[in-house]
Amino acid sequence: MAWSPDQPIVSIQNVYKSFGPVEVLKGVSFDVMKGEVICIIGPSGSGKSTLLRCINALVPIDRGSIMVEGQEVHDPDLDKLELRKKVGMVFQQYNLFPHKTALQNVMMAPIHVLKQDKAEVEARARRLIRKVRLEGKEDAYPGELSGGQQQRVAIARSLAMNPDIMLFDEVTAALDPETVKEVLVTIRELAEEGMTCLLVTHEMGFAREIADHIYFTDGGVIVEHGPPKTFFKEARDPRTREFLSQIL
């Protein structure tokens, strides 16, 4: 079945996932349209990060279906490289490659994985470094950069693969408050350019400002969802209210 842009770019249907006896996802479903920005919020251990990891097949699911651009991710014959070209991921702990400079981190995957021309990749990588406002830091090693700078390199590294969808897994959770902003600015620009973004975040203010749709998860299910305007004002479920009252 060919996928067309008027269909959901990510379609999650009734996904279950357990780690041993612990059921982390208990029937999660939602759709994401191209260009949408989705924020997933909820208490720790509610399965938010696991859900993101399932979308790019870092974690296999037990039951249900995850379609990315019409391709079933939960397919044993899945071409993982094809999936990972479409889906970029940014992690809480940046996970840069410490033995490579910022520029090399951005250039590695397109050269090694996509086998693209080195000069062309380098030009693109330098543009991406500028885009995340790190000119002059091209030759710095991750160990010489602040957390916020490392995270922006990580974003540039993902973008170098030209993904259609970006997953952000609590990308500001390990940063100090001042550097959170510089990372959020970068993500906002991406969202404004029309990149499809799925964010797991604890930055409620940011979620309210940037998201087209907010999902609140607790206990492995989506408890409540809605556009930010109504979600924050008119939360009905007591669990959502309790969470929001603690965090806002």
Place this chain on the structure above:
Amino acid sequence: MFDLISDFFRTLYEETGWNFVIFYEEYEWSRFVDAIWVSLKLIAASLIFSVLVGVIGAWAQGSPMRWLRLVMAGYIQFFRNTPPYVQLLFFYFVVGNLTPKVDMGGYYEPLIDSFGWAVISLSFFAGAFNVEIFRAGIEAVPTATREAAESLGYTRLKAYLYIILPLAFRVSLPALNNNLVNLVKTTTQAYAIAVPEMLYTLNQVWSDNVNVEEMMIVLFIYYVGLVAILVWGMHRWEKAMRVPGYG
């Protein structure tokens, strides 16, 4: 070189009785120089192959295929738990006997000579330790780094070659250093299968000239110097590979 030192050592012998015959008699000198080459070749080949065995073995150890992991475990147990001297004899006399001989035009030569068996035996011996050394380094690479590579589309092999191994190598270098120093010294056991390396040659020299003490001094100085050069090189390498904020 020989002309430069021969007069000094001949005079030394005539006046004090210290007989460094390899430094003033042309024939013994040529034996000594040959021994240097054989020992350096033996050391270089064993170092390179043992590191290769370590790199490939550590990769195989993390394989999803159970039989491959079992083969690796068996290999490590065998080579780590038996004496390298016995291994040398085993390879040369047992495995060597089973390998075909090549017709050299009237006479037959074994396909692999004693030097070849020494390289194979010593590489597998030191390689078994190198596998474990690299495994420790690989385990020090955070799972998160692997996941980052995976999410960028790296396959297991590509992630190993470009990301995990370079990081693991840095962590492994001090332990690798130790093992390679041991390997340099273990090459003298190739004596047992008549590889004309330094110990074997100097042993022949002292049998001919009855100058054990002098040749022992040469042996010690030779290996002290050789190991010092190796360690110096490894430290330089460690320094060159150091990156800010890692290891």
